[in-house]
Amino acid sequence: MQLMEEKRLRLVRVVLIQLFLLAFVLVLNVPFVWMVTTSLKIRKDVFIYPPQLFGSQLSFKGYAYVWTFVPFARYLLNSLFISTAVGVSRVILASLAAYAFAKIPFAGSRQVFYIFLGTMMIPFEVIVIPNYIIVKALGWLDTYYALIVPLSIRAFSIFLLRQFFLQIPRELDDAAEMDGAGRLRCLFTIMYPLARPALLTVCLYSFLESWNSFFWPLVVTNKDTMRVVQIGLSALADPTISIQWNEICAAIALATLPIVVMFFFVQKYFLEGITITGMKA
Amino acid sequence: MGVALVTSLHKWNLLSPMRFVGLRNYVALFKAPDFWNALRVTIVYVVGIVPTALVISIVVAILLNERILGLPFFRIMVYLPAITPMAAAALIFVHLLEPDFGLINYVLSFFGIPKLRWLNDPGLALLAVMMVGVWKDIGYNAIIVLAGLQSIPGVYYDAARIDGANRVQIVGRITLPLLSPVIFFIAVVQVIASLQVFTSIKVMTSGGPAGATESIPYYLYNNAFRYSNMGYASAVALVLFVIIFVFTMLQFRFGERKVHY
Numbered sequence: 001m002q003l004m005e006e007k008r009l010r011l012v013r014v015v016l017i018q019l020f021l022l023a024f025v026l027v028l029n030v031p032f033v034w035m036v037t038t039s040l041k042i043r044k045d046v047f048i049y050p051p052q053l054f055g056s057q058l059s060f061k062g063y064a065y066v067w068t069f070v071p072f073a074r075y076l077l078n079s080l081f082i083s084t085a086v087g088v089s090r091v092i093l094a095s096l097a098a099y100a101f102a103k104i105p106f107a108g109s110r111q112v113f114y115i116f117l118g119t120m121m122i123p124f125e126v127i128v129i130p131n132y133i134i135v136k137a138l139g140w141l142d143t144y145y146a147l148i149v150p151l152s153i154r155a156f157s158i159f160l161l162r163q164f165f166l167q168i169p170r171e172l173d174d175a176a177e178m179d180g181a182g183r184l185r186c187l188f189t190i191m192y193p194l195a196r197p198a199l200l201t202v203c204l205y206s207f208l209e210s211w212n213s214f215f216w217p218l219v220v221t222n223k224d225t226m227r228v229v230q231i232g233l234s235a236l237a238d239p240t241i242s243i244q245w246n247e248i249c250a251a252i253a254l255a256t257l258p259i260v261v262m263f264f265f266v267q268k269y270f271l272e273g274i275t276i277t278g279m280k281a
Numbered sequence: 282m283g284v285a286l287v288t289s290l291h292k293w294n295l296l297s298p299m300r301f302v303g304l305r306n307y308v309a310l311f312k313a314p315d316f317w318n319a320l321r322v323t324i325v326y327v328v329g330i331v332p333t334a335l336v337i338s339i340v341v342a343i344l345l346n347e348r349i350l351g352l353p354f355f356r357i358m359v360y361l362p363a364i365t366p367m368a369a370a371a372l373i374f375v376h377l378l379e380p381d382f383g384l385i386n387y388v389l390s391f392f393g394i395p396k397l398r399w400l401n402d403p404g405l406a407l408l409a410v411m412m413v414g415v416w417k418d419i420g421y422n423a424i425i426v427l428a429g430l431q432s433i434p435g436v437y438y439d440a441a442r443i444d445g446a447n448r449v450q451i452v453g454r455i456t457l458p459l460l461s462p463v464i465f466f467i468a469v470v471q472v473i474a475s476l477q478v479f480t481s482i483k484v485m486t487s488g489g490p491a492g493a494t495e496s497i498p499y500y501l502y503n504n505a506f507r508y509s510n511m512g513y514a515s516a517v518a519l520v521l522f523v524i525i526f527v528f529t530m531l532q533f534r535f536g537e538r539k540v541h542y
Contacts, residue, residue: 017344022342025358027418031373032361034384038376049382121529125477125498126522129505129515212366214480215498219506230368234484237375245376252369263364269358274421275428 009183034137039063039249046245050079055246062250071224072251075232079211080258082147082228089152089209091199098161099151099187113162116155124215132219146220147228151210157202164198165191201273204266211259229255301463308514316517318492319500326496327475331412331468337415338422339464343452356424363420365464367413371484374413375400403493406486410494413481418474422432422467429457429463453486470531497521 032051038046039062066072082133100106101113131150140146168191176186192199217228227235235256236248263270310316362370377384378399386396399409433456441451449532457464479498479529482488488503495503497517505514 011336014347014349017347018349021341021344021355025355028416029358029361030367030369030384031416034377035369035373037454050387051382062436064290076372122474123477123522125479125501128501129511129518132505133511160493174294206535208364212368214366214368214483218483219502230366230480233368233372234368237372237484245379248372252372256365256369259364259366260361263361264357267360269450271356271360273422274424276530 004112006038013096015272026044029242035249035252038246039253042248043244043246055070061255062244062246065247066243066251066254069247070232070235071227072229072254074225075229076254078147079229079255082144083210085144085148086151086210090154090157091151091203092155094202095161095187095191095195095199097158099183099191101162101269102156103170103186104164116158118155122157128215128219135220140220142221142223142226144226146174147217147226150216151206151213152172154206157206160202161195161198164195167222167232170176194217200266200269203271204262208259240253283307306513308511310516310520312442315492315495315500319495319497322407322494323478324475324496324498326411326414326478327472329408330418330475331471333411333541334422334471335464335468336417339417339426339460341419342423342426342430343456345427354418356427357388359423360420362416363418367417367480368484371410371413371415371481374409374416375485376410400486401490403490406490406494409480410481410485413485414475416476418471422471425467426463429460434461458464466532469528473528473532476521476525 037053037055040058040060042059042061043056045055071080096114101109125130133152135141135146136144140149172190173186176190181189212230214230214234215229217231220235221227221231233251236243236251335521338519341359345352345359349355378386380386380396380398380401383398386394387396395406399405437455438451441455444452477498478496479502482494482496482499483502488499498521499519501514501521504510504517
């Protein structure tokens with residue numbers, strides 16, 4: 001009898017927790033949902049008070065409008081191109097460096113590695129001015145170089161891959177080398193397939209970091225054609241231009257959707273990567 | 282880094298040649314009321330959002346750690362705000378905080394609160410910026426705390442239960458102490474990240490009204506890229522670096538045990 005009672009209490013508790021959590025994630029995601037439904041409203045529905053979740057009709061006019069209004073398509077393409085380039089270059093460059101640190105003994109390897117690690121502690125705001133001065137001196141302002149090259153390598157990516165490569169037994173390299181494979185061949189044919197989760201993590205983080213970046217693109221680009229999507233978004237908040245919230249929300253949805261879709265597909269890697277490394281995306 | 286240090290000792294507007302001014306940039310900095318205002322804004326921001334996001338996410342993580350249905354679903358939903366680009370998140374909140382037809386003022390009207398002009402009110406603008414910060418930070422915190430909770434061996438709970446401890450006692454005496462390294466790690470990471478708050482401010486308020494939301498990074502941006510005071514802005518950057526460096530050292534000293542590098 002008492003056991004039954006206890007079981008019932010436990011059930012009630014679990015149901016309550018479940019309901020509370022459900023309510024919590026719903027409230028937490030209200031801004032998100034609101035943004036999506038607003039993007040599907042028509043202009044006049046945006047000014048209704050009290051605010052309604054859904055407009056009087058479902059319409060994609062907002063999307064059509066931003067697509068043609070500002071060079072928004074261009075912004076999206078810029079961001080896509082830059083983020084992909086950053087993601088790919090970081091995997092390649094970081095894996096080359098990580099392989100050297102993990103597998104090739106050379107004088108001062110440890111010291112150089114620590115210097116690399118040291119750069120992780122320098123926050124972006126501190127080096128934005130020197131970076132800007134360098135990029136300006138190179139004549140790279142308003143070019144893709146400025147948006148890609150300074151982001152193309154990070155000590156953290158090297159660090160992550162090095163730790164992963166270290167776990168791969170030496171014997172595999174030795175065997176490959178015995179068979180006549182060079183260093184690069186070892187890296188690409190032995191390490192890459194074995195380190196796929198780590199490489200993917202680096203690639204995804206880098207893509208996300210680049211896609212979401214704001215300060216650096218704001219500083220080094222001025223021309224409309226070189227703008228990235230996040231900067232394009234912030235310009236929409238300007239009250240002097242003729243744009244309404246349904247259209248702005250459509251723009252936000254376009255700027256956020258690629259990330260969210262990517263996240264849904266790879267969320268397992270993603271969330272695991274965060275818990276293993278403690279990295280804040 | 283070296284370039285930043287050297288630049289901070291000069292007066293330079295990018296056009297005319299650099300002029301060596303020694304420590305005068307730093308002297309000017311510490312005399313400028315704007316700098317102290319920026320420092321105050323940044324501290325209020327950090328002190329406001331880090332504990333708030335931490336408490337919410339610990340509660341949520343503890344509940345997620347109960348044997349609930351659909352954990353993967355909840356993990357995704359909790360993390361969604363965290364991956365949203367800050368510029369997008371800030372813009373969504375600008376819409377929600379709209380004084381006349383925004384959702385937040387509408388909800389507040391049920392509690393008899395009159396329409397607030399969030400982003401134009403010097404007393405409220407920083408609070409509005411902090412809302413976005415908390416909204417975005419909860420996901421990261423909760424996921425890490427949850428991982429920390431899952432690494433606590435079940436035998437501790439069993440032992441406590443046999444000794445007759447109730448739920449509150451278990452959380453207070455077992456869960457939280459065992460979790461403290463994780464909480465410390467997150468707190469430091471978030472303090473460092475919050476000290477760098479820029480994007481939300483740029484999108485929502487541009488540092489206004491009347492400097493009420495001008496954080497150190499925003500102050501740096503204004504000086505470097507709007508007024509072209511590269512030397513002065515570099516001095517600001519170095520002060521920010523020193524502050525962040527102290528927290529980074531804290532993390533290295535005490536956080537090492539927890540971070541599974």
